[in-house]
Amino acid sequence: MADAPLMEIEDLGLSYATEQGTLRAVDGVDLALHRGEALAVLGESGCGKSSLAKTLLRTLPRNAYPPTGQLRLQGREVLGLPEERFRREVRWVRIALVMQAAMNALNPVVRVGEQVAEPLRIHRRASRRQARQRAAEAFEEVGIPTDFLRRYPHELSGGMRQRAVLAMALVTEPDLVLLDEPTSALDVLTQASIMNVLKRIKHERGVSFVFITHDVATASELADRVALMYAGQVVEAASARAFFDEPAHPYSRLLMAAVPRLHQERPPSPIPGRPPSLLDPPAGCRFAERCPWAFERCGEPPPMAPCGERHHARCWLHPGLGGER
Amino acid sequence: MTTPQPSTRPPQAAPGEPLLCAEGLHTHFELRQWGFVRVGSVRAVEGVDLTLGAGEAVAVVGESGCGKSSLARTLLGLHRPTGGTVRFDGTPLNGLSGRALKRYRARVGYVQQDPYGALPPFMDIQRILAEPLIIHGVRGRAERERRIDTALAEVGLTPAADTRRKFPHQLSGGQQQRVVIARALLLRPAMIIADEPVSMLDASVRVEILELLRRVQREHRLALLYITHDLSTVRHYVDRALVMYGGRIVEQAPVTDLLARSGHPYTEALLSALGDPDADNARRQREVPGGEPPSLVHPPSGCRFHPRCPHAMQGKCEVEPPPPDFRPRADHRVACWLHE
Ligand SMILES: Nc1ncnc2c1ncn2[C@@H]1O[C@H](COP(=O)(O)OP(=O)(O)OP(=O)(O)O)[C@@H](O)[C@H]1O
Ligand SMILES: Nc1ncnc2c1ncn2[C@@H]1O[C@H](COP(=O)(O)OP(=O)(O)OP(=O)(O)O)[C@@H](O)[C@H]1O
Ligand code: SF4
């Protein structure tokens, strides 16, 4: 299995029990990620991005049903592992997660240096001295002066706290780091400098990233590959080049046209309508109601169709599916 | 001092004369420890000059914490300025109190930051919209309903009868923001102040709301102050943009001019930190000035941006604050010594 992808996700599904019924937040997601790649998971609020991340790390809330499908790390299925082994062998060890709004979830009464070292103490059984040493290195790597190790979270600015949670995710040297909206709460300059840090770490260390964002421009700052989600499904998966230059799915194209650009004469145009409810999604293509290209066939659910090298779109228009384009 | 007239009066400021005019505006907040010991002050707005013409749309852009909301709230009369003056339609705000202040507020629509907290959760839309009308003395149920329906139609929430019976949680984020805008329009204001009206919304809905604001602003010849931290959302929706940093306006110009020929190093930094979506972005480090946003309690001396500025001139920039109005072009003002 020497060149199996670092991570393969197959037919992943996740539902929540809610008062209104079963809500299917992740539905039939297939993804593959090779070592050293960064994958941006892009999509509008509520499309299931965080649910996907939590499924991969199995940090699900109580009302979630057990996830379905497969998660393979270098060819080995780990989603079915018993919790004890998953914790010992996968979570934080192979995959680290920076949760959405994690920088506001730091423990206010523990020095940041200790918090950053904690995963090492727990998951790598490092000695106190080793852990402290590694935490200091991680601080340097993300651009925080090491004398900040002894400070408390409230003594750090938002940008510094975000760097600290990043350091925490890197400290155990995982193969894969999952970042859920790591920069959305920050201003533009801080955002850009954190993206710079991520680019550098990716380049120097060959860490792989799954990077969740609702912002198209931010996605383009790190991604080698992009997976666009809509209403619980991945609707297009492609290289960043193909995705930004020649998006295949109608939703991708319309989304691109809805993004305001600094120097473009033509104003952006909104996508009329809004996403369907995940409690009772349409039987056919979930985008059909808003899609200007929709035709009869779209009443049936389209599968992911190949439309280039490592490029798939969930749309009946694609040649692989016998569309007329 | 003249008392302002009732809210149905059209703007009186002579053509060409600004509707809103702020001069040397300061808003400082006292910083206290244990609730009473004064330990300093937060200089959230410091020496801001600003004009807004009738029917003009202006953006205020700046990073989180630079004082945008404090400026908005001072202009609305919600904070008493520590110094300087605000005049609206020729009348100074400083002396206003009670009824006169209430009349002023009726002429200025306010879309406050945080759309999800803006609508009271236990009231239906009918009640939410009726309230300001009742407070401002719009008599007669029929007249109120007519105004509510007009406002809902204006923001595209039709059929109005359906929307009126709903509660905020039954509406999407974008629809809620439309209700907030409808509420701001109800009293037929001469000016709207919209504080980050789209920052919580998805790309597509964001553009819808910005288009809506621009349309009502033009149709009713409203003055609009649009506050945002995102310079990429100003281009098509305002006439002029101001850039704010550390409580001060550092640059102002017609929006296309500002984007094409920015004069202040901070604006420049914002523009180069931002990118349009492009696969190549992942392959280059962005130029970002080091350092952190300035403290408003102990702000840097001289030019607020000097500790982060790649062009700072030693012996000058950290000593003397640059005046706000060097003019590289007639309608373009920059507070930076490079333009002396
Ligand atoms: N614990 C939960 N119980 C029930 N429904 C949930 C739960 N968590 C999320 N959901 C629902 O699942 C769907 C997907 O939510 P999720 O948080 O994964 O979206 P997201 O893409 O991360 O959105 P955002 O960009 O707003 O963070 C939404 O409809 C949401 O309301
Ligand atoms: N009522 C208040 N009392 C004390 N300090 C305040 C008050 N309102 C604002 N501040 C402080 O003034 C500074 C400027 O805040 P303001 O909310 O005006 O910034 P902003 O530019 O609107 O930021 P954001 O983009 O986060 O909304 C901050 O340091 C804030 O903590
Ligand atoms: S499958 Fe049909 S409705 Fe769906 S995106 Fe493609 S064309 Fe549009």
Ligand SMILES: [Mg+2]
């Ligand atoms: Mg999320």
Ligand SMILES: [Mg+2]
């Ligand atoms: Mg604000």
